[in-house]
Amino acid sequence: MGRKGLLIDYEYCTGCHTCEVACKQEHHYQPGQWGIKVNELVMETFHKVAVDYLPFPTDLCDLCVQRTAHGELPSCVKHCQAACMTYGEVSQLVQEMEKKAKTVLFAPK
Amino acid sequence: MGHDKIVTSTAWSPGPGCHGGCGVKLFVQDDKVVRVEGDEQHPFSNGRACPRLLAMTQYMYHPDRITYPLKRVGERGTGKFERITWDEALDAIEEKLGRIRDEHGPEAVLFCQGTGRDIGGPISFLAYSYGSPNWVQLGLGGHSCYTPRLGAMMATQGDYAVLDAAQFSELRYDDPEYELPKVIVIWGQNPMPGCPDGFFGHWIVDCMKRGSKLIVIDPRWTWFASRAEQFLQIRPGTDGALALGLIHVIIKEHLYDKAFVEAWTEGFDELKARAAEYTPERVAEITWLPQDAIIAAARLYAGAKPAAIHWGVPIDMNPEGSTVAQAISHLWCLTGNLDVPGGNIIARPSHGVTTYPFSTQEMHELYGEEFVKRLNEKRIGANEYAMVRNFRGWAQPDLTVQQMLSGEPYPIKACWIQTSNILGGQAVDVRLHHEALKKMEFVVVADLFHNPTSMAVADIILPVASFAEKESFRSWWAPLQVIAPAVQVGECRSDWEINLELAKRFNPELKKRYETVKDLINDRMKVAGTSYDELKQAGGWVMPERGSASRPYRRYEKGLLRPDGKPGFRTPSGKVEFYSRSYAEWGLDPLPYFSEPPASEVRTPEQYEKYPLIMVTGRRSSVYFHSEHRMIPWLRECDPDPIVEIHPSVAKPLGIENGEWVCIENDQGRIKRKAVVTPIVHPKVVSVPHGWWLPEQAGQEPKLFGIWDVNCNVLTPTGTQSKSGYGGGAYKTTLVKVAKLREGRDRNG
Missing domain, CATH: 3.40.228.10 (Dimethylsulfoxide Reductase, domain 2)
Structure with a gap:
């Protein structure tokens, strides 16, 4: 089995905080502990204000091994309201990345 | 974590707070909800869930949650409450509201709710069973919500x-x-x-x-x-x-x-x-x-x-x-x-089932046209505004607060406040509403947590069940779905259960019709040809059938919209009316037009010179529903502070740095906020999120959990309603100025 990862399409991440709270519930993390944290970038470009969000899996992310072991998706991926997160084999996610701009691949473990 | 069972249900209101409809799975262990997930089979949300739903366990089992009835034992505002039984609470409410009805008439009692959620159904049912026409979103300027x-x-x-x-x-x-x-x-x-x-x-x-x-x-x-x-x-x-x-x-x-x-x-x-x-x-x-x-x-x-x-x-x-x-x-x-x-x-509404009456037609179907018309005689605002009289059943909020203070044309003696934090949430001119509420002889609050409103004025507090603890139903708009209980928390009861019990006491006729809440739900679901248990067995939801009146498309061609079954629309002419016959009949301009905001650079240039920024309140947060959830740790840390968004070109000359506390003021008052300096807002606009109170601060008067410091509606005026009575609350157009905090005066407050 190859390494697993999270592919995030940040064209569509709306910054809704679902992944953060899904993770906290799953792992019973205390306030201040984040398995994944959404970062915000607001910047004036030449024509507009760019507003982008990107969730970042931290050292506390274990890719929900307790869920994926019996075929469930990681909690953040399952609940993502924008459905912009994909879990899978890194080698396959790279192929997805070939097809879609504004994506980032994390392999936390 | 293990679990004994999974209950599938529908999220609507107490819990995530919102207008909901998402399919959920409640994981239960030892009679406790230990985890909440989205239901992948549900067509509304397809397994997705918001942060408020995913934090449900912190909400349901929060140490501050009210889990049994309380009565006030100290002066109002001192926060002294004592546990009582449900029987004691309901007997006291029946006695007190019964006496007010005998002495002043049922219209002397206001039935106050917050935004939509699922409360409109049960609260209008109770108000009408008691006999009061005054079902109201108290504080909501111009009744400006949908x-x-x-x-x-x-x-x-x-x-x-x-x-x-x-x-x-x-x-x-x-x-x-x-x-x-x-x-x-x-x-x-x-x-x-x-x-x-x-x-x-x-x-x-x-x-x-x-x-x-x-x-x-x-x-x-x-x-x-x-x-x-x-x-x-x-x-x-x-x-x-x-x-x-x-x-x-x-x-x-x-x-x-x-x-x-x-x-x-x-x-x-x-x-x-x-x-x-x-x-x-x-x-x-x-x-x-x-x-x-x-x-x-x-x-x-x-x-x-x-x-x-x-x-x-x-x-x-x-x-x-x-x-x-x-x-x-x-x-x-x-x-x-x-x-x-x-x-x-x-x-x-899916299948023609009414959970929450959104139209006059639905009110007639539930309560009879004669009864609804009779309510108009005393309904606040129905005589002043033809549109208020002829559309739905609300009392007009700006006129209501005036009447609470003046007692004219008849006195208001009591408020039934159900899942609405008036002073920490929707009320414009918070001081005025605080004064008006304090004049009430008797106030009941039905809610899940203490809040500035319950602290300031409640005489009796009833503990309300979250969606995970109750039997209910939803038809806004589709699918038709049931809400199924997974557990019991303390002595909490659902809004429907509380209101049905009291409604029967005020209108004994109802005893023959509904023994339980399920009887009432089944009665309302009859038009759909199903029942609570049947629908629950069948998976909990059903979409309206193709070709029926509650399923698109092009129903005007098929004669599915009008009561007479003819093609066309349910308007006086049967057509879409660009020139509205109803507006004309109501004494309003039948055509749309633009009207300048009540305070603006154009209409009030002198005021604009003094207060050169337009305060837009109400931008939503994904982790809060209006004034709820500030005490939920997982949610609060995602959006921790009451902020003001201000454009860099405005902040710089004022010497305001990102993250600095500033004051926002106008002639009505002043509040404090943490500045977020950002190009997101227009330079002439400041965005000031609403619903802020601080549950971690003292609740007793005069602090009321910090509302005088952080609630933006300290600054918004009442009395700006539209000519129709509906619309015009100045939540987006109030003029203010922003300044650095002054040492001494502001910092110690």
């Missing part, structure tokens, strides 16, 4: 319309009848944070992924604005002028749907003449928008078919909100996008 839009749509097109995200089909986007909107106009809303008006906000993201282009109209650069083909950064309170400007261009350039307009509408020539006054040049001056952008937006929207408009509560909060809504709804009729796939489709 009712102005609903009233405008009902008057001019005979039904309500929503953006088509295939939400009425079990197959959703794969339904062969469905088409994707080529263009979506997001007008005055950030759909990300929740389920506005029964609409899952991220459905718009689903559409974007499938190819829908966006036009966004907002004073803030939202995430959606940053991804729009066209973004119109509009001056707050001028949406009516923009709508008329778009109509102007669409008619002038012959971009409207001639076949639809000829066959199914009336009043086009009158609308054309009115819109002729709103040239792009004039509209540009009013709205701060470039002429070219107005013309381009009109062409993009009207040139795409299908196209749909998704609008938000700022429409209602415009001056003359009910006429602004009229103008915007004309756009989807002019362009032939009404009730077509991918357009604005007519939304009726």
